[in-house]
Amino acid sequence: MKKTYIIILSLFFGSLLLLPSCAKRGFITGGAKDTIAPKITSSSPENYTTNFSGKEIKIVFDELIKVKDINKQLIISPPMKKQPIIVPQGSASKFISIKIQDTLQPNTTYSFNFGQSITDNNEGNPYSQFRYVFSTGDYIDSLKLVGKIKDAEAKKTENFVSIQLYDAATFSDSTVYKETPLYITNTLDSAKIFAFENLKAGKYYMIALKDQNNNYKFDPRTDKIGFLNETISLPNDTVFELELFKEKPKLKVEKPTQESSNKFFMAYEGEIEKAKISATYGKENISVKLTSFPDTNKDSVQLFVPNMEKDSVTFTIETEIYKKTFTSKIKKIEETDSLFIDSNQKGTLAFRDSFVLKTNTPIEKINTEKITLINKDSVKIPFTTNYNEFKREIIFDFKKEENEKYKITAAPGAFIDFYNTPNDTLVFNFSTKQYSDYGNLRINLNSVSRFPVIVEILKSNGEIAAKGYSEGEKSINFELLEPNLFTLRIIYDDNKNKIWDTGNFLEKRQAEEIIYFPKEIDVRANWDVEQEF
Numbered sequence: 001m002k003k004t005y006i007i008i009l010s011l012f013f014g015s016l017l018l019l020p021s022c023a024k025r026g027f028i029t030g031g032a033k034d035t036i037a038p039k040i041t042s043s044s045p046e047n048y049t050t051n052f053s054g055k056e057i058k059i060v061f062d063e064l065i066k067v068k069d070i071n072k073q074l075i076i077s078p079p080m081k082k083q084p085i086i087v088p089q090g091s092a093s094k095f096i097s098i099k100i101q102d103t104l105q106p107n108t109t110y111s112f113n114f115g116q117s118i119t120d121n122n123e124g125n126p127y128s129q130f131r132y133v134f135s136t137g138d139y140i141d142s143l144k145l146v147g148k149i150k151d152a153e154a155k156k157t158e159n160f161v162s163i164q165l166y167d168a169a170t171f172s173d174s175t176v177y178k179e180t181p182l183y184i185t186n187t188l189d190s191a192k193i194f195a196f197e198n199l200k201a202g203k204y205y206m207i208a209l210k211d212q213n214n215n216y217k218f219d220p221r222t223d224k225i226g227f228l229n230e231t232i233s234l235p236n237d238t239v240f241e242l243e244l245f246k247e248k249p250k251l252k253v254e255k256p257t258q259e260s261s262n263k264f265f266m267a268y269e270g271e272i273e274k275a276k277i278s279a280t281y282g283k284e285n286i287s288v289k290l291t292s293f294p295d296t297n298k299d300s301v302q303l304f305v306p307n308m309e310k311d312s313v314t315f316t317i318e319t320e321i322y323k324k325t326f327t328s329k330i331k332k333i334e335e336t337d338s339l340f341i342d343s344n345q346k347g348t349l350a351f352r353d354s355f356v357l358k359t360n361t362p363i364e365k366i367n368t369e370k371i372t373l374i375n376k377d378s379v380k381i382p383f384t385t386n387y388n389e390f391k392r393e394i395i396f397d398f399k400k401e402e403n404e405k406y407k408i409t410a411a412p413g414a415f416i417d418f419y420n421t422p423n424d425t426l427v428f429n430f431s432t433k434q435y436s437d438y439g440n441l442r443i444n445l446n447s448v449s450r451f452p453v454i455v456e457i458l459k460s461n462g463e464i465a466a467k468g469y470s471e472g473e474k475s476i477n478f479e480l481l482e483p484n485l486f487t488l489r490i491i492y493d494d495n496k497n498k499i500w501d502t503g504n505f506l507e508k509r510q511a512e513e514i515i516y517f518p519k520e521i522d523v524r525a526n527w528d529v530e531q532e533f
Helices: none
Strands: 002-004 040-044 056-067 075-077 085-087 093-099 109-113 118-120 131-135 143-151 162-167 183-186 193-199 202-210 224-227 232-234 239-244 257-260 263-269 276-281 284-286 289-292 300-304 312-318 323-329 355-359 363-366 371-375 384-388 393-397 405-410 415-417 426-431 439-444 453-458 464-470 475-481 484-492 514-516 521-523 528-532
Touching: 056 131, 075 183, 109 193, 143 162, 143 232, 162 193, 183 193, 202 239, 257 323, 263 312, 355 426, 363 384, 439 521, 453 475, 464 475, 521 528
Parallel strands: 143 239, 439 528
Antiparallel strands: 002 239, 040 056, 056 093, 056 118, 075 109, 085 093, 109 131, 143 193, 162 183, 162 202, 202 224, 202 232, 224 239, 257 263, 263 300, 276 284, 276 312, 289 300, 312 323, 355 393, 363 415, 371 405, 384 393, 405 426, 439 475, 453 464, 453 484, 484 514, 484 521
16 A cells, blocks of 8 residues: 655635727627636535435525536445436526435435536536535534545546445455445546545445446456555545556457358457467367457457368367357358468668568468568578467568668568468568667666566557566666657566566456656657666
C-alpha cells in the first residue's frame, strides 16, 4: 500500500479587468454572458435529513435547469438495486424529483452525488458536485476517506473511475464479482483523486474499477481493477493510492467458423500464440496451421487446413491448463486462399528495423539459395532468414550500411507454402539513410531501487520505438533513433521474464511497477542526447 499526505490546494481567482473601448457601430449583445450556476431555493425533505422514511425527494431551483448524462454522472452511495426515477431529463424545469424504488436499509446514510449533471437551461452553467444526503437512522455518518488513482501501465489515467468500499466482515474474493459495494464514489473528468464522505466507522476493503458496464461489479473481460491488499480501518487520515490494471484473461476459444475452402477463423480470449493445435477426421490426423489475423488487433486467429474432400474436421486446442475440442462441418466454398507475398516496408529501411516479408498463407520451406541480396554496386550481401509462423513473417537479417540501396530477388521456388505452392519471381527495392539523419540517446539510471529493469522508448502513438534491459548497468544506449519526441519509462521486471506483467485480483498480485519520465525527450537528427532518469 502506498501512502502520501494530503496536500490542500488553495484556489485563487483573479478579478476581471474591464477595458474601455472607443464608440463604434455594432450589434446589441444583450449584456454580459451568464456564468452563475443555479441555486437551490428549497428541498423536501431538507438536505441532511435524519430518520428518512419517504419515497420522493423534491429539489427546487431559482431558475430553469436541465439534467444531463444522469446515468453517467449520478453516484448513489450505497448503491440501490432498483435505480430511482429522476425527472426531468432533457427538458427544462425548476425542480428535480427523485422517486425511490428500492427498499432502504435501516440506520444507513445515503448520498446522491449529481456530479456535473445539473446545469442552467440557458448557458449550461453546472451546479458542480451537488450532494443530497439523508439518513434512515438518528444521525448522519460523518467520516471521510481520500485517495488517488493511477494507471499501472499507461501514463494517463482514465476518467470516471469508480472507487468502491466493502464491509470487511462479509468480504470474500467473490464479492467484487457478484455483489454491489457498501459505499461508492468516483473520480472527476480529469482528476486522479477521490473522496468518500458520510462514512461509518469500521473496517473496509477498497477497490477501484473502470466499470464499463456501470453495474459496480468486476468483469475481467472489460474492466480495469485496482485494489489494496490490506483492510482499511476508519477513522483514518491516510491518502491511499490504487493502481488500475487490465487482467490478462485466461485462454478461451470459440468454435471455428469456415471462411474459405481451406481456412477457418476462431475467436478467442487470452494468450493463444503458444497453444498447441491439432486436427483430425475420424482417426486420421490432418495438418493444421494456427496463425494470427492480418489485423493484429482482432480477437481471432486463422486455422489453415489442407484442401480436402471431407465433410467435417475436429480441432483440438490445448495448453498445460486448458483443452477444448470442436467439430466443424466443411462447406463447399469456391474461394481459396493462395500464396501472396509482399512487404509493408516501402522505400527507406530504418537501421533499427529488419526487412520483413508478409505472407497470406503459411510457409513450409525457404530456399535461401534462390534468394539474392545485392547493394547498389551489385555486390552480394550475406544474410540470414527467420520465419515467424504465427505472424507469417519472413525476417531478413543483414548488416546495413548508410546511404545504401538494396535489392532482394527471390526466384520461383524460394518460398513454398503449406499447399506446396511456390512463389513467382519477387523483387523488392529499399534503401537506407545516412547515420546523420538519426539521433542517439543515452539514458543514465539514477536511484534504481532494484534490478532488473526494462527501459522503453515510446513514440507519441504509444508504439515502442526501442527497448533495453539492464540487470545492473546504470547507462543504456539507444543508437540510430528516428528523430522524434519520445516518452521514456522503466519497468521493474520483478519476475525477470523481460516483459511487463499485469496484476491479478484473485492471486492478490499487483502489476509490475512502471515509472515514467515526466517530460518528453527530443531526439533530433545528428544529435547525441544524454538524459538523467
